[in-house]
Amino acid sequence: MTAPQLYSEQALADCDVVANSTMNRARGLTGVNSYARELGFDPVVRLLAAPGPPAWLDLCSGEGHALRAAAARLPDDAVLTGVDLVGPRTRSPLPPTVELVTASTADWRPVRAYDLITCVHGLHYLGDTLALLTRAAGWLKSDGLLAADLDPASLRLPDGGPAARPVLAALRAAGFEYDARRHRLTLHGGRTLTLPFTWLGADPAAGPNYTGQPAVASYYRPSG
Template sequence: MTTPQLVSASELERTSVVANNTMNRGRGLAGVNSYARELGLDPLAHLSARPAAPSWLDLCSGEGRALREAATALPADAVLTAVDLVGPLVPVPAPPTLEEVVASVASWAPQRTYDLITCVHGLHYVGDQLGLLVRAASWLAPDGLLLAHFDPDSVRWADGSPAGRAAVAALRTAGFRYSARHHRLTLEGARQVVLPLGYVGADPGAGPNYTGQPAVGSHYSPC
């Protein structure tokens, strides 16, 4: 087995597999190509059922179309945050309830908690996928919900051997639910998560994942 050449977060974000990805750029709130379909949950209905001031954080949000659509339908006290490495390619003023942040999810952190946190196919382009999940778990409201697509095959040990089963087992022990059929992780309620895998670097040459698109390999060592 050839040990892959691993890169840092800053190097990874300059590679074509991350900088040029279009996986989530135009996805809307509902319909065929939508958050509702990909997540198995209607974000607007979920947030509308909240008693007051619903809040939604979308990581790797692309153009932020889904949150823009939700902003027009939710109450004026809603808080919506879209975070993306590139952000909208054509600047258009955001609705008052929507904050669009152009930043790396590898280092960005919010100043508040959220009722709903989503990452639609975004983890495929993140080096430390498990690290982001650990951090996002602490950003949830006490009764908040996190939904994210996750590909266990992209998680590897430092030498390149598969670590997906160990990663899923650790996530389930921490309280996450994983649907292999939908490649989707779910977590209910804020918590401090500690996983027994230490991040060592990313492989931008891992090749296509289950979506058919080039993706990133995330490499870890036991700890």
């Protein structure tokens, strides 16, 4: 196997597959096509159990429908932040507790810690997936939860071979849990961590992943 032409984060942001408009843009909070269904829990229930003002960061948030719906069920001091490369296409007024940021997750940094960080099917379209997971681990509160969909088949070695086994081993050693049946990655409790891989670039022409949608493959060199 040989690696295809690999894209940088900047070049990747200009690819149509990364600005995918079908995976997460219309997803609501609860119901059939919802965050609750994909994550296996209702984010609001989790947030209401958190001490202090609840804070939720949703990465690759699409139109932000889930955050808008959550705002109606959460107290007025909640902080609900959505970050998306394309951003919402509708300009309807936001609830006071919701902020939707149009930015690349490769560049954006928060100014606070969160009780809940989610990335529902968003990792499928990112370049350096492991870098975002590393950063997001540091954005969690000490009792916070990170939950994301991860396709290990999209992680490749420099020669194009699968990197799933060493990457998942490193993630588990860092404290993550991975449910292979649901393709769900979780981390309980914020922390500073490093992962022993160097990102080489990404292939936006990797083809469909387990969802049936075109996705990005990320290439890594083990560095430890």
